[in-house]
Amino acid sequence: AQSVTQLDSHVSVSEGTPVLLRCNYSSSYSPSLFWYVQHPNKGLQLLLKYTSAATLVKGINGFEAEFKKSETSFHLTKPSAHMSDAAEYFCVVPRPLSGGYNKLIFGAGTRLAVHP
Amino acid sequence: GAVVSQHPSWVICKSGTSVKIECRSLDFQATTMFWYRQFPKQSLMLMATSNEGSKATYEQGVEKDKFLINHASLTLSTLTVTSAHPEDSSFYICSAREDRDRVYTETQYFGPGTRLLVL
Numbered sequence: 001a002q003s004v005t006q007l008d009s010h011v012s013v014s015e016g017t018p019v020l021l022r023c024n025y026s027s028s029y030s031p032s033l034f035w036y037v038q039h040p041n042k043g044l045q046l047l048l049k050y051t052s053a054a055t056l057v058k059g060i061n062g063f064e065a066e067f068k069k070s071e072t073s074f075h076l077t078k079p080s081a082h083m084s085d086a087a088e089y090f091c092v093v094p095r096p097l098s099g100g101y102n103k104l105i106f107g108a109g110t111r112l113a114v115h116p
Numbered sequence: 117g118a119v120v121s122q123h124p125s126w127v128i129c130k131s132g133t134s135v136k137i138e139c140r141s142l143d144f145q146a147t148t149m150f151w152y153r154q155f156p157k158q159s160l161m162l163m164a165t166s167n168e169g170s171k172a173t174y175e176q177g178v179e180k181d182k183f184l185i186n187h188a189s190l191t192l193s194t195l196t197v198t199s200a201h202p203e204d205s206s207f208y209i210c211s212a213r214e215d216r217d218r219v220y221t222e223t224q225y226f227g228p229g230t231r232l233l234v235l
Binding site (some may be wrong): 019034036041043044045046049054090094099101102103104106107108109111 | 159223231
């Protein structure tokens with residue numbers, strides 16, 4: 001069965017420094033993978049998704065993630081953090097169901113704090 | 117882009133009353149929608165999958181008589197929390213997938229959430 005593990009529950013960075021949010025996945029086949037962001041008291045916004053095309057995926061707001069099959073990882077990065085990046089980030093893997101759609105399996109989330 | 121709305125954004129109710137939350141896909145058809153529950157500082161927990169024109173599929177441990185789901189059209193699903201109690205207080209989020217998306221590459225679009233407080 002598909003699952004994801006987010007390795008850090010909290011990450012704190014200074015504004016202007018790089019961001020690294022780590023995610024490992026478990027799947028019996030090469031899965032799709034997503035990163036979603038949730039700002040306080042808001043719904044979720046899709047940052048980027050990997051669907052077996054290019055292994056380096058570029059998303060919105062300067063984020064990108066690299067799918068590494070050998071390491072079963074899909075870490076999220078950004079070269080320079082902005083104050084507005086402070087939020088909760090979820091790594092997500094879809095689990096196909098017989099009804100012809102996916103059930104999303106969420107990681108526990110990583111709370112990113114950005115300090116001036 | 118695809119937009120999902122929820123109404124209301126927050127609601128306060130007395131214990132024992134019922135509360136209905138609406139989830140709408142504004143610019144696409146969604147045969148399938150999903151309802152999640154999120155406790156403070158926790159991840160999302162899938163409660164049920166809502167299918168237009170058929171019964172919802174509930175996750176293990178979710179009381180279907182407590183959380184009534186109706187998916188009456190291709191753009192609207194509703195979640196009714198019946199006889200609400202303080203332990204039902206939570207953040208409820210819906211999502212929807214576009215009908216035209218292939219399963220492998222589909223994206224789910226999330227609503228902004230509804231915060232329920234039961235007194």
